[in-house]
Amino acid sequence: MHLSSTFSSDARRVRLRQPSWVPYFLTIVVLAELALRLPFVLSHLPKPEPTLWHAEFVQPKVDYLKAFELERGIDVLFIGNSTTQAGVNPQAFDIARGKRESVGPGSFNASVEGIPPYGALIFLQIFLQYCRPGTVYYGITPQDLNSNSPWARDVSDRIDHSPLALAESRHGLLGISNAILLQYSALYRYRSALFRTLLNGKPDPVPRVYFDRRGFEPSDRNLSQVPQGKGAEYFDKAGVLNYSVQGIQIESARNMATYLRDQGIRLVLVNMPLANGYFSIFDSPSDYEDYRSAISELASTFGVPLFDAERLSTDAGFDDTDFADLNHLNRKGAEKLSTMLGSHYPGVR
Amino acid sequence: MLFNTPEYFVFLAIIALLYYSLTHRLQNRMLLVASYVFYAFWDYRFLSLILLTTTVDYFVAHAMQKAKTSKRRRIFLIFSLSVNLGILGFFKYFNFFIDNAQKLTSLAGFHTSIPVLYILLPVGVSFYTFQEIAYTVEVYRGKVKPVDNFLDFALYVCYFPQLVAGPIERPQNMLPQFLSPRKVTADQLVSGGVLILIGLFRKVVIADAIGSLIDPVFSNPGNYSSPELLKALYLFALQIYCDFAGYSDIARGTSRLLGIELMRNFDHPYFASSITEFWRRWHISLSTWLRDYLYIPLGGNRRGTFNAYRNTMITMLLSGLWHGAGWSFVAWGGLHGLYSAGERLRTRKRGTSSTASSQEIIWSWRRVAGVLVTFHLVLLSWVFFRSPGFGAGVTYLRDMAAFKGMEQFSAVLPGLLIPWILCLAIDIPQHLKRDEVFLLRWPKTKRDLGLAFILFLIILGVGRRAPFIYFQF
Numbered sequence: 093m094h095l096s097s098t099f100s101s102d103a104r105r106v107r108l109r110q111p112s113w114v115p116y117f118l119t120i121v122v123l124a125e126l127a128l129r130l131p132f133v134l135s136h137l138p139k140p141e142p143t144l145w146h147a148e149f150v151q152p153k154v155d156y157l158k159a160f161e162l163e164r165g166i167d168v169l170f171i172g173n174s175t176t177q178a179g180v181n182p183q184a185f186d187i188a189r190g191k192r193e194s195v196g197p198g199s200f201n202a203s204v205e206g207i208p209p210y211g212a213l214i215f216l217q218i219f220l221q222y223c224r225p226g227t228v229y230y231g232i233t234p235q236d237l238n239s240n241s242p243w244a245r246d247v248s249d250r251i252d253h254s255p256l257a258l259a260e261s262r263h264g265l266l267g268i269s270n271a272i273l274l275q276y277s278a279l280y281r282y283r284s285a286l287f288r289t290l291l292n293g294k295p296d297p298v299p300r301v302y303f304d305r306r307g308f309e310p311s312d313r314n315l316s317q318v319p320q321g322k323g324a325e326y327f328d329k330a331g332v333l334n335y336s337v338q339g340i341q342i343e344s345a346r347n348m349a350t351y352l353r354d355q356g357i358r359l360v361l362v363n364m365p366l367a368n369g370y371f372s373i374f375d376s377p378s379d380y381e382d383y384r385s386a387i388s389e390l391a392s393t394f395g396v397p398l399f400d401a402e403r404l405s406t407d408a409g410f411d412d413t414d415f416a417d418l419n420h421l422n423r424k425g426a427e428k429l430s431t432m433l434g435s436h437y438p439g440v441r
Numbered sequence: 442m443l444f445n446t447p448e449y450f451v452f453l454a455i456i457a458l459l460y461y462s463l464t465h466r467l468q469n470r471m472l473l474v475a476s477y478v479f480y481a482f483w484d485y486r487f488l489s490l491i492l493l494t495t496t497v498d499y500f501v502a503h504a505m506q507k508a509k510t511s512k513r514r515r516i517f518l519i520f521s522l523s524v525n526l527g528i529l530g531f532f533k534y535f536n537f538f539i540d541n542a543q544k545l546t547s548l549a550g551f552h553t554s555i556p557v558l559y560i561l562l563p564v565g566v567s568f569y570t571f572q573e574i575a576y577t578v579e580v581y582r583g584k585v586k587p588v589d590n591f592l593d594f595a596l597y598v599c600y601f602p603q604l605v606a607g608p609i610e611r612p613q614n615m616l617p618q619f620l621s622p623r624k625v626t627a628d629q630l631v632s633g634g635v636l637i638l639i640g641l642f643r644k645v646v647i648a649d650a651i652g653s654l655i656d657p658v659f660s661n662p663g664n665y666s667s668p669e670l671l672k673a674l675y676l677f678a679l680q681i682y683c684d685f686a687g688y689s690d691i692a693r694g695t696s697r698l699l700g701i702e703l704m705r706n707f708d709h710p711y712f713a714s715s716i717t718e719f720w721r722r723w724h725i726s727l728s729t730w731l732r733d734y735l736y737i738p739l740g741g742n743r744r745g746t747f748n749a750y751r752n753t754m755i756t757m758l759l760s761g762l763w764h765g766a767g768w769s770f771v772a773w774g775g776l777h778g779l780y781s782a783g784e785r786l787r788t789r790k791r792g793t794s795s796t797a798s799s800q801e802i803i804w805s806w807r808r809v810a811g812v813l814v815t816f817h818l819v820l821l822s823w824v825f826f827r828s829p830g831f832g833a834g835v836t837y838l839r840d841m842a843a844f845k846g847m848e849q850f851s852a853v854l855p856g857l858l859i860p861w862i863l864c865l866a867i868d869i870p871q872h873l874k875r876d877e878v879f880l881l882r883w884p885k886t887k888r889d890l891g892l893a894f895i896l897f898l899i900i901l902g903v904g905r906r907a908p909f910i911y912f913q914f
Contacts, residue, residue: 112885116893124897287901291650291863293855 121279128278128286138285138295150204150215152301154222157200160306161223165197168437169225171212174309175364176231177203179421181430182306188434200225201307208236208244209344211251214258216348220355227358229399229433230348233366233419234374234383239339248340310423315367316412335379337386345387349394361391365401365410365429370418399433442482444691445644445903452479453695460699465622469596472699476601480564483605487563490528495591495598497524498573502580502587502594514581521577529570532563537766565605567763569598571730576612578734585612593619600701602692606685608706608726615701623700632878633697635892639867639877640690642895646902647860648684651676654856659827662837666846670837672853677827678820679860682711685724690877709872711819714811716780719819727763731756749785754778764826769834772825780818 127133160166170180182199191198202219204211212230235241251258259270273280289295303309352359363384374380384400391398401410414425421429442449456475460468480488501521508514576597579585588594597615658665658673665673689706696703710723720728736756742749754775761774821838828834870879880891 113889113892113896116889117896120893120897283901287646287650287898290901291646291856291859292654293859 125277125279128282137282138289150218153202153204153303153307154218156303156305156307157202157219158222160198160200164194166200166223166225167197168199168227168229169216169219169223170199170201170203170229170231170307171216171219172203172231172362172364173207173212173233173236174203174205175233175419175421176229176362177201177205177303177307177309178311178416179231179364179426179429180229180433181308181310181423181426183308184427184430185434185437188431189437198306201303203231203307206243206247207251208241208247209341209348210244210248213344213348213351214251217351220357225357227360227437228352229360229362230345231362231364232345232387233364234335234380235419237337237341237345237383237386238335239341240336244341308426310426311416311420313416313422314413315369315415315417315422318417335375335382337382342386342390345390346393349390349396353394359394359396360399361387361396362399362433363387363401364419365414365421365425367410367412367415367418369412373418399436401429442479444688444695445641445649453698457698461625468623469593469619472600473592473596476596476599476604479601480599480604483564487566490532490563490566491569491599492595494525494528494570494573495595497521498577498598499588499591499594501577505577505580506587518577518581522574525570525574525577529566532566534762534766568607568609569604571609571727573598574734575609575730579612585616588616588620600696602696602699603703606688606692607724608689608692608704609730610704610726614704618701625698625700629697629700631881633694635878635880636690636694636697638694638892638895638899639880640687640692640694641899642867643683643687643690643864645687646898647864648680648687650902651680651683651860655680659829659837662833662840665840666849667841667844668847668850668853670841672857674820674824674827674837674841675857676860678711678816678823679864681823681826682707683864705877709868711816712812712868712872713815714808715815716777716784716818719815720777720781727760731760735759746789750782753781753785757781768831769825769828772831772834773822776818776822776825780822 128137157166168182168185170176170182170185180201180203182201186198200223202215204215207215209232216228235244238244258264258267259274279286285295349359371377371380387398390396410421410425410428414421414428416422416425442452452475456471459471459475463471477488477491480491498521501517505514505517508517576585576594580587588597593616596619597610597612600610600615600619603610655673655676658669659677662670686707693703693705704726706724706726708722708725710719713719713722736752739752739755740748741752757774757778758771759774760777761770761772764770764773824837825831825834828837871877874882876882880888882888883891
């Protein structure tokens with residue numbers, strides 16, 4: 093060891109001295125912990141949730157899911173990103189599968205905007221704490237599986253570092269320890285809400301919820317009425333940049349299949365429909381084939397049905413009038429897809 | 442690995458323990474390995490780029506020293522600059538130039554279809570490229586001797602605290618520190634720790650929290666009232682300062698713990714009373730780099746009035762382009778060029794220099810007015826810097842000036858003032874006392890309470906995963 097050669101003599105003394113601010117810090121923490129247990133203080137603070145990144149979108153979804161589960165029960169859950177959120181109308185799905193309206197368990201669209209498979213699995217773990225569906229439909233798109241997508245990487249990274257998401261899903265050791273902290277520490281639970289209230293001088297506004305009580309986000313935009321070339325502007329190009337199906341996203345899709353199999357829940361993969369213009373955005377025509385092979389392989393490996401909407405696009409005549417933009421169905425398209433999915437339920441060919 | 446994550450502090454603890462246990466030579470080798478590991482956390486593939494430019498510049502520097510004629514020295518310098526700027530240009534600007542060339546040719550009636558390449562930008566490429574250029578230019582000028590040992594030079598290029606977002610160091614400052622044995626003093630340990638704490642406060646408590654508030658506003662300004670747009674703009678000015686200055690504080694604090702002093706990168710730029718002074722306080726390592734390796738070689742202010750204006754404008758436009766391959770960044774640089782030119786013109790007419798006022802510590806009403814005017818000119822330029830494009834910047838300004846929904850003015854004030862007050866609570870004492878770690882001079886109880894409270898706020902705010910804004914440059 094050469095400690096003495098690196099430090100000057102005075103530095104050695106500093107290294108050994110205990111920082112005198114530590115007792116003050118601990119006092120502040122204990123006082124805050126106590127204060128946050130007083131009803132008077134809590135009545136002046138916002139709810140501890142929504143808190144961290146993306147919770148703004150997830151929390152109302154969880155609340156609606158809980159309410160629907162309580163009211164009727166959920167037997168089919170749809171998950172995915174914004175394409176599924178906009179592309180599946182649970183009501184139309186239920187009607188098509190012959191369920192009587194507003195009676196008995198129904199389907200719920202739990203898709204969350206911007207979430208690749210890595211996040212979809214974590215949020216699914218959260219949803220399944222509040223409901224027990226027999227079937228989970230996973231709406232999947234090419235950009236979900238692109239390992240080079242900076243968007244998917246960024247979102248995964250953010251979710252991975254969102255203590256609340258991890259805690260709620262009990263995901264890994266970090267998730268479990270966060271869950272324990274959230275349960276027992278008022279300061280930890282209120283940390284983000286308190287911080288944002290302090291910084292803004294007032295509680296956060298209630299987020300604007302753009303999906304209905306069953307999680308469906310209808311759009312009345314019509315791609316066929318958008319000037320040519322303008323449609324591409326709606327599309328987040330990051331999704332197909334430098335396309336490569338490998339790594340964490342496809343791995344997460346496999347993990348999801350394993351997880352649901354272990355839970356005894358049936359998984360159905362849905363290859364979401366895309367407008368014709370979408371394909372021009374790929375760097376190479378083989379990119380889409382890579383994606384299709386990956387989801388076909390996933391379906392066959394786990395023995396799960398694959399509902400291929402690309403086939404539907406041709407067979408059932410999806411065209412630009414069914415799309416809001418290049419990869420999001422509009423209200424009409426969602427009705428069409430949901431009806432198809434419902435009419436094939438429960439066999440799902 | 443971001444500076445504001447637990448992973449970084451685990452990494453730092455391991456590095457510090459190893460570092461303090463090793464002899465000087467081994468410390469350097471360990472720092473080199475640690476720096477490559479640090480970079481590999483971002484993207485290991487781009488390590489090859491760093492290795493390539495490091496190798497080229499190492500050998501070029503030696504070749505320049507051995508060259509017998511100045512012509513040969515210049516050829517070697519041009520070769521080094523071509524490699525460094527070529528790589529930077531390809532990764533950062535290729536698509537920008539191709540896109541604009543296509544637009545230009547189509548305007549002229551020719552339709553070309555040059556393929557656009559989807560290129561990932563290597564993290565920190567703009568920073569380490571400039572640092573390497575500084576080395577080769579200084580060796581060319583004969584002010585720095587080439588480093589004998591390749592591994593020592595490699596450490597100069599990729600020293601982890603300043604690798605991905607600066608400060609852009611100079612060989613005169615860094616090489617002597619790497620080449621001689623270091624002693625870590627008590628002052629360095631304590632002030633390094635406090636600098637890291639202040640940096641985290643700026644980044645976590647202020648910049649990250651602001652980011653989540655203003656991102657939706659800049660993404661969709663049409664949905665917001667004029668007071669909300671104004672608030673978002675004021676907050677962005679604070680965010681970019683706290684983000685970058687916070688990063689620099691953590692970098693300098695980290696390095697100080699290892700006994701290596703990095704140059705100061707920010708000196709309270711919003712207290713500047715002129716644009717010239719602003720650029721002496723904002724991103725100091727870049728502005729001095731541009732001064733020494735671009736503005737002065739272009740002729741500076743020595744070759745007539747017109748050339749001085751021209752050189753200022755070129756420097757500012759390139760400074761904008763350095764920040765990003767987009768017209769909005771060019772517009773930002775252009776605005777600063779115009780401001781500087783205007784200031785130069787005003788100074789010439791009045792016959793006084795703005796530098797005189799910049800040295801004043803005592804605040805006069807004239808200085809306060811200068812600070813306010815300068816700040817708002819800078820604020821205006823941030824619109825273009827933050828907006829996704831030049832047109833979007835113009836739209837933002839137009840919407841802001843439309844005085845829409847002015848009744849919301851009082852409602853947006855608390856959210857605007859509190860972050861600024863938090864920032865000024867650090868900046869004003871630092872500025873007035875001319876002491877970055879002024880907290881350490883406070884009486885013991887006040888100091889300990891202050892440090893504890895800062896740490897408490899950091900812990901409240903930590904958790905959001907927002908990368909440092911300047912990494913993208």
